[in-house]
Amino acid sequence: MTTHTPDLSCVDLVKDFDSFRAVDHVSFEVPQGSFFSILGPSGCGKTTLLRMIAGFQSPTSGDLRIKGRSMIGVPPNKRPVSMVFQHLALFPTMNIGDNVGFGLRQRGVAKPEITRRVEDILARVGLPGVAQRRVDQLSGGQKQRVAIARCMVLEPDVLLLDEPLGALDLKLREHMKIELKALQAEFNTTFVYITHDQSEALVMSDNIAVMNHGRFEQVGPPQEVYHDPQTAFVAGFVGEANKIAATVAAVNGPNLTLRTEAGTELKATAPASGLQSGQRAQVFLRPEAIGLSMTPGDAGEDNVSQGTVTAVLFNGANSSVTVEDASGHALSVALPQTGGFADLRRGSTVYTRWHPDKARLYAAEG
Template identity: 70%
Template sequence: MHETPDLECREISKNFDNFKAVDNVSFSVPQGKFFSILGPSGCGKTTLLRMIAGFQKPSGGDLLIKGRSVVDVPPNQRPVSMVFQHLALFPMMNIGANVGFGLRQRGVNKTDIKKQVERVLQRVGLGGVADRAVSSLSGGQKQRVAIARCMILEPDVLLLDEPLGALDLKLREHMKIELKQLQSEFNTTFVYITHDQSEALVMSDQIAVMNHGVFEQVGSAKDLYYEPQTAFVAGFVGEANKIAATVEDVSGSLLTLRTEQGRPVKAIAAAKGLSRGDKAEVFVRPEAVRLSRDEGGTAVNGGEGLVQSVLFNGANSQVLLRDGQSGSEISVALPQTGEFRDLTQGDTVHYQWEPEQTRVYSLG
């Protein structure tokens, strides 16, 4: 039996004069899923979220929640709630009053409000703090109060507009895990927008990568990372070495290219539609590149490199090489074996990667 999705957008678009901010976007989110819209500033993700919330009216298309069109439904009558980046908590109200605000607007009696406020505060790990001032809370606690204020209204869909953007780095890392746990606890559909790929990759069941008003690809974190369908997705999700090249030969699934600096590159399962003479972009993940002190190995891609710098970041340390033949720069993730712990600027090493680790996209 086909289950009606909690949220469905059908060819939704939004124009501002001659500018198309959202261009015929279609997607659906099943009940209880964490769906993220990931993209750079200005790609249209906030406009899309505001249309779902009802703050902006689409120029075309349809929006359905639980199978019912809400295009003409006012924001306060839609079964959605929204958490903003700056949370918008009321400083003159205590925590309980903030959380119960929506119920008061609905005319719920004080006794029921008090019970429901305590119940939802318990679920976000803040039981017994209803009488405290908002100013007494940490950044992470304020985040949970903002979510509690939304969840007490039992929305079908919770919209989150870059809610971690105002937090410091350490707290953001903690809240990524906590938000996913809260979403599972409430089993409510979350639609989350962000420009931070790590937030989307860690928390989401499905991610839509948005660029210039359209969805470039929708899939799981692993789909987007290991099987990017476009050059934009390959470059935006995760880190990658990007190399300009020209196709020299296509033989079944094996593609032979030559970089602008003259180095050959081979790829397997390359992007479709490429033929001899085409200009292309080659993407290789830093962790796909292997280092060795001596020349050798069976990989057909790679060469000799001079260490330009070593970027120590614990488990995510990298080394930046300059290819001895072409002069191009290659970023390599350092293995955690300790073998290259003493690597320093000016050292010469050999690097290589497999054709299967190479992603190629047409520039045409």
């Protein structure tokens, strides 16, 4: 059977700063030609991890391999990686062609070859004929593509991207998500992308690693991470979620009965939760998993609750509706504009409902 060496692999990687552990025994592999995102909040260790891959910092222990070759002790300029920074770091005194060809000049490549390769890479990123322009003559999106071209002209095995969309406005950021994914597919180069923005990771990635306190809590495709979060942190960090505190009242195989602090009974189907009767639990529900109606529906239906609308926020294709029940607990509901709720107002009486298998259950922290 043929096996393929991953472009990047980290084995039990640790990084300590005195008594603080920034990266805590992280292991993962990134296959050739894939888009791998490391997603997590500020301070979780993701940038430290990226800097170790680039060679700007040395691991305390563990191994880091590119194309099967250990990079421990290999300086940054000798590694087959390039890096796009958040603020791009283009040279304002150089024209676009000189910016893109800078790394080739540092490697001693002949001038005619530099010219040819620069023109070729600019065409591949959709910027033909701009080599003589100044940096300040380009838009934000064009500058992003120049920064990528400057890296890709060096033909790296792995391209590292450290929150490169963070400085862009919202509309351009949405556009660049599509462009980045298209560029990655065009070059078939392995991208390792650092972000705290879940929407960036979900849209662009083949696989996402969700990082928290120096560790990977879950690694998997975007759909799996979103729909089947393995920990309470992942459920709360990736996507929007309602969180309900409850206690397990009964367990019947995969079917659980829970009671909230206000005494409301909930039904949930959670085959692998491991929760036991009497245990405190956290129940997570996606806003789009909750239905809304003006009538109570069938008698005996699970997880139906009467409430009062306290807010209706128009978001374009959807509205975000906040419903508060008699106990004062609020649920956020994602409501399509085509759902027939045009007259829904603050103060309206409604009924929320959700199927038991839509909940994700975890043991309560502490």
